[in-house]
Amino acid sequence: xxxxxxxxxxxxxxxxxxxxKGITLEVHQGEIxxxxxxxxxxxxxxxxxITGLLHPQEGSITFGGEDITFLxxxxxxxxxISMVPEGRHVFSKLTTxxxxxxxxxxxxxxxxxxxxxxxxxxxxxxxxxxxxQSAGTLSGGEQQMLAIARALMAKPKxxxxxxxxxxxxxxxxxxxxENVKEINAQGTTVLLVEQNTKLALAIANRxxxxxxxxxxxxxxxxxxxxxxxxxxxxxxxx
Amino acid sequence: xxxxxEQLINGLTVGSFYALIALGYTMVYGVLSMINFAHGDxxxxxxxxxxxxxxxxSKTGFTESNPVLAIIFTFIAGAIGAALTxxxxxxxxxxxLRKASRLATLISAIGTSIFLQxxxxxxxxxxxxxxxxxxxxxxxxxxxxxxxxxxxxxxxxGAMVKTYPGILGTAGIKLGEISxxxxxxxxxxxxxxxxxxxxxxxxxTKLGKAMRAVSEDKETAALMGIDVNKIISxxxxxxxxxxxxxxxxxxxxYLQIRPTMGFTPGxxxxxxxxxxxxxxxxxxMLGGYLLxxxxxxxxxxxxxxxxxxxxxxxxxxxxxxKPTGILGGSGGKNKL
Numbered sequence: 341x342x343x344x345x346x347x348x349x350x351x352x353x354x355x356x357x358x359x360x361k362g363i364t365l366e367v368h369q370g371e372i373x374x375x376x377x378x379x380x381x382x383x384x385x386x387x388x389x390i391t392g393l394l395h396p397q398e399g400s401i402t403f404g405g406e407d408i409t410f411l412x413x414x415x416x417x418x419x420x421i422s423m424v425p426e427g428r429h430v431f432s433k434l435t436t437x438x439x440x441x442x443x444x445x446x447x448x449x450x451x452x453x454x455x456x457x458x459x460x461x462x463x464x465x466x467x468x469x470x471x472x473q474s475a476g477t478l479s480g481g482e483q484q485m486l487a488i489a490r491a492l493m494a495k496p497k498x499x500x501x502x503x504x505x506x507x508x509x510x511x512x513x514x515x516x517x518e519n520v521k522e523i524n525a526q527g528t529t530v531l532l533v534e535q536n537t538k539l540a541l542a543i544a545n546r547x548x549x550x551x552x553x554x555x556x557x558x559x560x561x562x563x564x565x566x567x568x569x570x571x572x573x574x575x576x577x578x
Numbered sequence: 579x580x581x582x583x584e585q586l587i588n589g590l591t592v593g594s595f596y597a598l599i600a601l602g603y604t605m606v607y608g609v610l611s612m613i614n615f616a617h618g619d620x621x622x623x624x625x626x627x628x629x630x631x632x633x634x635x636s637k638t639g640f641t642e643s644n645p646v647l648a649i650i651f652t653f654i655a656g657a658i659g660a661a662l663t664x665x666x667x668x669x670x671x672x673x674x675l676r677k678a679s680r681l682a683t684l685i686s687a688i689g690t691s692i693f694l695q696x697x698x699x700x701x702x703x704x705x706x707x708x709x710x711x712x713x714x715x716x717x718x719x720x721x722x723x724x725x726x727x728x729x730x731x732x733x734x735x736g737a738m739v740k741t742y743p744g745i746l747g748t749a750g751i752k753l754g755e756i757s758x759x760x761x762x763x764x765x766x767x768x769x770x771x772x773x774x775x776x777x778x779x780x781x782x783t784k785l786g787k788a789m790r791a792v793s794e795d796k797e798t799a800a801l802m803g804i805d806v807n808k809i810i811s812x813x814x815x816x817x818x819x820x821x822x823x824x825x826x827x828x829x830x831x832y833l834q835i836r837p838t839m840g841f842t843p844g845x846x847x848x849x850x851x852x853x854x855x856x857x858x859x860x861x862x863m864l865g866g867y868l869l870x871x872x873x874x875x876x877x878x879x880x881x882x883x884x885x886x887x888x889x890x891x892x893x894x895x896x897x898x899x900k901p902t903g904i905l906g907g908s909g910g911k912n913k914l
Binding site: 391412413422429431433434441490494 | 802805
């Protein structure tokens with residue numbers, strides 16, 4: 341089966357610095373795949389290369405069999421990839437509702453948008469209460485919900501999540517990860533970048549371990565959990 | 579009393595110019611965090627497009643038979659001419675420098691300002707230059723074309739002052755002791771209509787929301803599927819069109835236009851935008867009217883030549899007391 345997303349040996353630079361030294365990974369329809377690794381391993385850069393915010397100098401990225409390596413971000417959204425950026429990045433001066441409308445910016449089926457807003461409100465009832473409030477006044481957890489809801493408004497085939505756990509209280513963490521599972525169960529494929537390795541391995545089907553710009557290990561989450569290297573470095577089990 | 583009211587109306591008229599031009603500064607600052615110092619010259623270009631249009635319409639007698647339509651066409655020509663100039667400037671003078679230092683963009687803006695002034699001044703020279711191109715005995719253009727090109731370029735620009743035909747004259751209405759000319763009424767009404775339209779556009783339309791999103795966070799806006807370059811281009815289009823409208827108003831009101839006419843209103847409108855809180859749209863409107871009123875009030879107490887000093891004194895005081903402007907947020911984070 342052709343993978344939904346196929347990243348082949350990409351090398352991405354920031355100026356002269358080579359951040360990704362040849363990353364290869366694939367995500368199949370319906371999966372949750374996680375990328376784990378420490379700070380500076382290249383997780384976010386990988387996501388930015390997929391969404392077109394950065395373009396790799398070598399290698400290729402195909403989505404649904406189509407080469408998207410050098411497309412601009414707004415065209416990649418139209419293809420069906422949307423991202424929840426690290427640190428949420430909600431538009432703080434726009435209201436919750438306007439943020440959701442921005443998420444649906446590239447869609448042509450305007451009449452269906454209203455129904456989808458209702459649907460994401462069902463997933464995140466808190467957002468409905470806050471719909472007229474400017475997003476900057478929401479709490480950190482609510483902003484994370486909004487960032488996810490906003491990305492869903494694009495009706496993505498593939499949802500990229502960058503560190504959804506960052507800065508969240510433990511009790512919220514579990515509910516956000518429950519939401520991610522639910523989104524996946526409803527048919528959206530998920531690529532998750534997460535520093536909280538334990539949680540990431542708990543909900544994903546497969547994972548890739550990134551170290552200084554390369555994939556050092558990959559496999560099913562079961563394999564990764566039993567790997568001595570993962571246990572020592574990322575799970576803190578001696 | 580009568581004198582005071584007339585001066586207030588005068589202040590609101592001048593304020594209308596400043597407010598409309600200030601909106602362009604503030605919108606561009608909102609999306610790009612840069613001061614478009616060529617904006618005053620875009621205003622000038624708008625005045626020239628308007629002047630060309632109304633001069634042609636007057637020659638054919640159209641203005642006399644349909645004065646209202648003639649004025650509308652003049653405004654449309656000024657707005658569109660300025661808007662196209664604005665998006666061209668953005669594309670060629672600013673977009674290549676998007677990731678460069680602020681100083682580079684500033685220098686590019688000042689260079690563009692000089693370019694526009696000189697271009698308008700030299701248009702008749704370009705006309706005669708183009709028509710003199712010939713290969714051996716044969717000219718590039720046939721005789722009739724040459725005459726047309728020279729005619730158009732000479733009507734459009736040049737170093738000499740151009741004059742708007744006085745369509746509205748000095749007629750007006752009288753309310754008791756106070757008389758208000760139609761041109762003032764027209765200017766204030768048009769300014770207010772376009773400010774309301776702009777406000778609604780930015781608040782309620784998809785384009786307006788996208789402009790605000792781009793103004794806050796370009797990278798995330800791109801992740802939403804927003805074509806950031808297109809939104810920036812549209813912002814220049816709208817801001818420049820408003821400046822073009824102000825340029826035509828200036829022509830209709832003061833009748834005379836010249837290539838350097840953009841400098842003083844441009845820098846005053848910039849002052850207005852900063853006083854109101856640069857990046858903030860209602861702030862630009864408020865700043866424009868405040869500056870217009872402050873100028874005419876100062877004339878009551880000081881010799882008229884001091885009115886420019888008053889405007890810039892307000893700017894300096896504002897920068898000391900509240901650098902973010904009256905309606906500006908904290909930390910220079912003004913967003914549309």
